[in-house]
Amino acid sequence: MEKSYRKNHLPDTIIKVGDVSIGGDNLIFIAGPCSVENEEQILEVAIKIKEYGAHILRGGAFKPRTSPYDFQGHGANGVKLLELAKKETNLPIISEITAIKHLDLFENVDILQIGARNMQNFELLKEVGSLNKPVLLKRGFSNTLKEFLLSAEYILSQGNDNVILCERGIRTFEDWTRNTMDISAIPILKELSHLPIIADPSHATGKGKLVKPMSLASVAAGCHGLMIEVHNNPKEALSDKDQAITPNELKSIIKKSKKIKKILY
Ligand code: PEP
Ligand code: MN
Numbered sequence: 001m002e003k004s005y006r007k008n009h010l011p012d013t014i015i016k017v018g019d020v021s022i023g024g025d026n027l028i029f030i031a032g033p034c035s036v037e038n039e040e041q042i043l044e045v046a047i048k049i050k051e052y053g054a055h056i057l058r059g060g061a062f063k064p065r066t067s068p069y070d071f072q073g074h075g076a077n078g079v080k081l082l083e084l085a086k087k088e089t090n091l092p093i094i095s096e097i098t099a100i101k102h103l104d105l106f107e108n109v110d111i112l113q114i115g116a117r118n119m120q121n122f123e124l125l126k127e128v129g130s131l132n133k134p135v136l137l138k139r140g141f142s143n144t145l146k147e148f149l150l151s152a153e154y155i156l157s158q159g160n161d162n163v164i165l166c167e168r169g170i171r172t173f174e175d176w177t178r179n180t181m182d183i184s185a186i187p188i189l190k191e192l193s194h195l196p197i198i199a200d201p202s203h204a205t206g207k208g209k210l211v212k213p214m215s216l217a218s219v220a221a222g223c224h225g226l227m228i229e230v231h232n233n234p235k236e237a238l239s240d241k242d243q244a245i246t247p248n249e250l251k252s253i254i255k256k257s258k259k260i261k262k263i264l265y
Helices: 039-051 076-089 100-106 122-129 145-156 185-192 201-205 208-221 247-264
Strands: 015-017 020-022 028-032 056-058 093-096 111-114 135-138 163-167 197-199 225-229
Touching: 020 028, 028 039, 028 247, 039 056, 039 076, 039 247, 056 076, 076 093, 076 100, 100 122, 111 122, 122 135, 122 145, 135 145, 145 163, 145 185, 163 185, 185 197, 185 208, 197 208, 201 208, 201 225, 208 225, 208 247, 225 247
Parallel strands: 028 056, 028 225, 056 093, 093 111, 111 135, 135 163, 163 197, 197 225
Antiparallel strands: 015 020
């Protein structure tokens, strides 16, 4: 029996992370850099995004980069810096886990992120399914919604009910954008599933300028939250610099998203 399906579990799942509730009528904002780069960078971003109303701090430490010659993240040290930012700001933290052997390093990370490239890494899914920790599962860039939900099942079927779905764009023939953001996935998943749905307009578009309109479109489509890449100096970001926005731009997205949510829902 599919546990992610609404018909088997009518009410929305609401996931508590510290003081934050994800799902239901809540609209939450996850923000932070693609990669944790150094102490100064992560602290500065964390303080700013908190001031502007974000609820959760993101930051990659183990980066699954397309090229092995690109910056791979600071690994265990990156997680430690993220923990430091959590201590300073009290913001819960999310970071991507790419291998089972790293699990111990993520003990103080509030939400485990499974990236698009690992959406069908079934051994990893089963492993995080055996934990009692929220997991944000990203849609693979060549995966259907059915496959996406079946991957969520791998986590749920092991007993971990705290699964958050994340639409981050899929690969199409269009190459103006990094991926094509499947906004329709939001209302479809909301109808099919009781799990919270977060939209990631940063990876979906790959272009900083498109992050705001696609954020607002996602809120209008009914997402439960946004995950946005924010950097204090986007031009200098060590990964995904073209899609990073500044804390000030995030501020405006949060303000407008809340307005849209209020008008429409
Ligand atoms: C990320 O969020 O840092 C990331 C690598 O995203 P995705 O897995 O969607 O490419
Ligand atoms: Mn990124």
